[in-house]
Amino acid sequence: MENSHTLAANGDHEIRLRIWHPDGESTGVIQLLHGLGEHVSRYDRFAAAANARGFVVCAHDHRGHGGHDPTAGYFADKNGWSLVVDDVHIAHEHVREQFPSLPIVLLGHSMGSYVAQSFAMHYGAKLSGLLLSGPMWPRRAKLLPAMLVARLESLRMGARGRSALMNKLGFGDFNKRFEPARTEMDWLSRDEHEVDLYIADPLCGGPYTCGLWIDVLHALFNIGSDNALNRIPADLPILITGGSDDPVGGEGSMTRLTMHYAQTGHQRVTMKLYPEGRHEMLNETNRDEVTSDWLDWIGARFHAGRSSA
16 A cells, blocks of 8 residues: 655655555565655565565655656755755654654665765664665765866856756766666666666656755765764664665775774674676666565564664
């Protein structure tokens, strides 16, 4: 069973929250945060698998996503990232009111993994687990030039302008390791059908606004330090997972992220890599394996809570 809720948010924004319910008794809630340039309907298959295990799934489209906002790929005129995180908190509190006795695990994919970490830095004590899909460890020195270019492009085109230069800086190299490539989006998955579905979906893809790039790059800079990670509860179970060939994170960047969590005293961190997997592991050729692994890990959090690994 599925139902929808409309929640009031800051800045006259409405959060459209979807909740997928299992048929029988519920054992826990998965709050899911989608990535850049996609929407929650792409997670129907995962939600069905989670429901079959007795898990409630809830998710909403971020600002500027899902076809609800007048400006696609744009968060807000001011404090866009903070508003995105606030939306997650509003949705989280609503779900907690609906299911007061159930533990909640936060699952964030790609950009959603950065939002999830930002949320955990403020509200981590509310969570029973944090699953980061396709994340990366930001190299702050490399972010600075991109942040400058985003500011200059915003001055030239306006915050709602769409910069081909920023799109190239953000995604230009992702497909290189898969050349000769069939499409520009081969980096998403080895499953050609899933790639074609993404390309054909009018609610997926960019280019994105200069304002969004500024928000995302500054957020990455802000969460990419040990001081920032220290704000996440040290006893929070964390799963860092994705494909080894993911050009966004991949083995090297996810390994660095795992090491930084270990350095900041987060001893309940696990990394799970899938050989030859690309960016969207829930849409990969081995997605059934991935889905089962993730739900096993989440289910262990629901049954064990925060008291054991």
